[in-house]
Amino acid sequence: MEPPLTVGAWTMTADSTVTEPIAAAATTTIVADVAIVGGGLAGSLAAAVLARAGHRVALVDKRAVYPDEFRVEKIGGPQLEMFRRLGFIRGLASVACPYDQVLNVREGKVVDVSVGQAYGLPYAGLVAMARGQIPDPSSLIVDEVTAVTCSDDVQHLELASGRRLNARLVVLATGMAGALGYKLGIRRRVLAAGHSVSFGFTIVRRDGTPFDFKALTCYGERTSDGVDYLSLFPVPAGMRANLFMFRDPTDPVMRDLRRDTEATVLRLLPGLQPYLGDFRVTDRVQNWVMDLSVVEGHLQPGVVLIGDAFQTNCPAAGTGVARLLVDVERLCTEYAPRWLATEGMGKEKISEFYSDRDKIAADQQSLKMARFRQALTSRDxxxxxxxxxxxxxxxxxxxxxxxxxxxxxxxxxxxxxx
Incomplete structure (x- = not known):
């Protein structure tokens, strides 16, 4: 079989995180067993698992270095065991801030203390760690897929550079960006528009002293505020804050959280003041509005969707990484290796993954917890x-x-x- 083609000769653009191929390479055809479209956490983890198992993998993403986005920023609980099984726990521990205790408060009083290993780090760092586990760096192709043609045998991908990529299996790990799926007839059905709003920022005490806790979760006090909880945990840059809300994304309080974060947080969570003292935000406040959605028309030959490309989740429920890891583990350790060992890549093979009991259970639990968190927070x-x-x-x-x-x-x- 033809060996994977090494991607060389790149020229940097004004944006140092984006690369453009030299024109001489524009007509190259790349051959792989699996083409993974989307180099976020799902795609990068899948590429590493498959490549370490000896499969020829092409991971296609527009960015050589994943940008600083407000996504997953903490890993803990059962997620750690899944990282361990997939072989990423050492890589995670080497780049993240560990903590093993969370003080949980509500209305200024201690509810309980959660004990268990967890890690905090920025999403870009998490993706970089996953990409660093791919044995051959040339497996990452910095380009953009513009079209996919799928069949029961070989899948053909066209890249923005003019090159082509042929693979037996295509994995769409494109998150909520559904342009490629749309071209294949895959549609996204919204279950709840604007289901939740999340904010992320980093804080320090103004006097430079450390906080009196390793990590802290403060739950909302009034249903009218729509605040589920504020999670504070260590990351390499300091104490990270993740605020999760169920409230109209157009409400003026969203603007207040961006412009006057400190005062607005304490107005929404007055019982938090004794634990934080005099604090300030040290970086740009980022926010994210999440729709709950699922895809339809996804059962097609030669292509499979994982992570948010298949179903979105509620960040407050904390089920997104677990779902993603189930998808990666089941697809990359059970189904894809078995599919590649025999001829063809028809719907009958692809349907095995979507019918997997663990995957279905994780998807259903994610939707269940999304609705539970919203009701527990907002129903009066x-x-x-x-x-x-x-x-x-x-x-x-x-x-x-x-x-x-x-x-x-x-x-x-x-x-x-x-």
Missing amino acids: DISWDVRRRLHFLRRSITHRVDQMRPGWLAQVRSALRA
């Missing part, structure tokens, strides 16, 4: 008011019992699982 009818009070009361009682008898609850849970 009696049933949800009672449910909200019981939710935090149960956590508070559990925390107090565990303080009085450390380890007792863990023993009970272990016994119930046995």
Whole structure:
């Protein structure tokens, strides 16, 4: 079989993160087993897993260095075990800030303390780590896919540079950018427009002293504010803040959060003041409006969608990375290797991935948690008011019992699982 073609000779543009191919290479045809379109977290992780398993991979993205975007910024809980299984845990630990305790507060009072390993880092750093795990750097092709022609055998991709890329399988990891999928007849159905709004920024104390906590989560106090929670955790640049809200994206408070962040945060979460002291924002406030959506018409020969390209998630629910990792693990360790071992790449093969029980469960759980977080935050009818009070009361009682008898609850849970 023809070896993968090394991509060389690039010239830098005025934007140092973008490269353009030298004209002499414009007619090159690149051959791979798998072409991955989109070099964000999903695409970069998938490329690394497949390439380390010996498959010829071409990862196509417009940027040689992924830009600083407000996306995933913390990894913890069950996600860490999935990173470990996929072989990325050492890479993650080497570039992120670790923390193992989160102080959870509401209305100025401690609800409980979460204990468990977690890591904080910017999304661009997370993507760079994943790309750094790809054995051959030339697998990254800095270009843009303009068209895809799919069949039961070989898939043909046209690049903006004029080159062509042939592969047996195409993986669309393009996030919510659906232009290529649209050309293939794949449509996105919006389940909830403007479902949630997220803000990201970095803070420090004005006097330069460290905060009195490793990490902190402050939950919203009033349903009318639409604040789910503010999460504070360490990243290499300082203490990162992620604020998650269920509120009309056109509400004036969104402008206030961008222009007068410190005062607006304390107005929305007055119980936070004793924990933060006198603080200031050190960087640009970024925000993101998320629609909940799923794709239709995606079952096609030779092409598979993963991550947000298949289904979006609610950032407040914290299920996006878990879904993404399930997609990468199931596709790249179970299905793609088996598909490549035999002839053809028809719909019957592709449907196996979309029918995978773990994938379906992760997708359904993500939508379920998105709706739960919104209701728990914003619903003001009696049933949800009672449910909200019981939710935090149960956590508070559990925390107090565990303080009085450390380890007792863990023993009970272990016994119930046995």
